[in-house]
Amino acid sequence: MKLLENKIALITGAGRGIGRVIAEQFAADGAIVYVNDLQPGDMPGWAEECARRNGTRVVPVCFDVTDTAALKAGLMGIYKAEGRIDVVVNNAAIIQNQKLGMVTKPLLEKMFSVNVFAVIDMIQLAARLMARTGGGSIVNIASITGVVGSPGQVAYSSTKGAVIALTKSAAKELSPQQIRVNAVAPGIIKTERFEELYEASGDKIDQRISRIALGRLGTPQDVANAVSFLASDRASYISGHILGVDGCASI
Amino acid sequence: MSNLEQLNSIFCEVFSVDAEALGAGFDNKSVSGWDSVRQLSLTSSVEDTFDIMLDPEDILEFTSYENAKAILAKYDIEL
Numbered sequence: 046m047k048l049l050e051n052k053i054a055l056i057t058g059a060g061r062g063i064g065r066v067i068a069e070q071f072a073a074d075g076a077i078v079y080v081n082d083l084q085p086g087d088m089p090g091w092a093e094e095c096a097r098r099n100g101t102r103v104v105p106v107c108f109d110v111t112d113t114a115a116l117k118a119g120l121m122g123i124y125k126a127e128g129r130i131d132v133v134v135n136n137a138a139i140i141q142n143q144k145l146g147m148v149t150k151p152l153l154e155k156m157f158s159v160n161v162f163a164v165i166d167m168i169q170l171a172a173r174l175m176a177r178t179g180g181g182s183i184v185n186i187a188s189i190t191g192v193v194g195s196p197g198q199v200a201y202s203s204t205k206g207a208v209i210a211l212t213k214s215a216a217k218e219l220s221p222q223q224i225r226v227n228a229v230a231p232g233i234i235k236t237e238r239f240e241e242l243y244e245a246s247g248d249k250i251d252q253r254i255s256r257i258a259l260g261r262l263g264t265p266q267d268v269a270n271a272v273s274f275l276a277s278d279r280a281s282y283i284s285g286h287i288l289g290v291d292g293c294a295s296i
Numbered sequence: 297m298s299n300l301e302q303l304n305s306i307f308c309e310v311f312s313v314d315a316e317a318l319g320a321g322f323d324n325k326s327v328s329g330w331d332s333v334r335q336l337s338l339t340s341s342v343e344d345t346f347d348i349m350l351d352p353e354d355i356l357e358f359t360s361y362e363n364a365k366a367i368l369a370k371y372d373i374e375l
Contacts, residue, residue: 113351117349117351120349121349169352170349173340173343173349174349176340177340177343177344
């Protein structure tokens with residue numbers, strides 16, 4: 046039996062990057078995957094191909110996670126179609142780096158809206174549906190910067206610190222309903238965006254890479270493997286945990 | 297069972313009362329043990345029974361039997 050065989054999973058921010066790789070892994074692990082993003086983009090074609098390749102269903106669902114009514118409608122749509130929701134991965138996030146003195150209030154509010162408020166909203170809505178069918182698993186994507194901090198990331202790291210705190214509190218509050226809540230805290234991950242950053246300031250990034258004990262950058266697949274594990278029944282006695290996927294880094 | 301009977305049944309089960317006790321005065325100020333946990337249990341049962349998802353504001357306002365009926369009307373549940 047596959048790790049996530051027949052689990053009904055919703056992954057936000059799955060249109061590209063790490064979210065898409067998580068969705069690929071979930072499909073490979075046998076889950077029926079609902080992939081969410083703001084716009085369809087190339088999701089329909091990719092979802093069809095991914096589903097065919099893995100012998101499962103991959104269904105795009107477009108809505109804005111910060112729009113409570115749309116989020117609720119999206120969740121109810123999945124629940125009515127499948128009869129349950131087993132897993133939610135809160136991956137959608139905004140990342141922008143600014144030095145102190147250049148952190149604008151509108152950007153700060155937007156970042157908190159997507160990275161924190163929408164996650165709380167998702168948890169409080171999805172948990173009620175999960176509770177109806179005996180439980181579930183919620184995996185939030187945090188960041189190593191939320192644990193150890195990082196220069197130029199005061200705004201971003203504060204949202205991820207909040208994700209860590211809310212993960213621990215939600216885990217405690219939802220455990221009576223058999224809903225597990227965990228987070229994955231990635232370190233430096235080699236995404237498309239990272240490659241752009243590397244071209245701009247490779248020297249600084251090389252210094253950071255030298256502080257990764259495992260001697261390499263993380264990959265989206267490293268993150269996806271951890272998320273898939275926490276979502277699965279193999280992590281059935283793990284809740285309120287922040288799992289670092291950082292190569293034993295000290296950024 | 298009608299929608300009203302189903303709603304009454306939920307209240308009776310959550311608060312361990314007979315249906316005759318339900319009415320205008322049945323609210324969180326007069327009913328002993330009506331705390332936030334009991335209120336969430338009440339709204340959770342209502343959501344299950346009527347296959348709806350209440351907004352957080354409506355869950356907060358679910359503080360009396362009469363409020364409950366008014367809120368359900370917003371979700372097109374005829375009582």
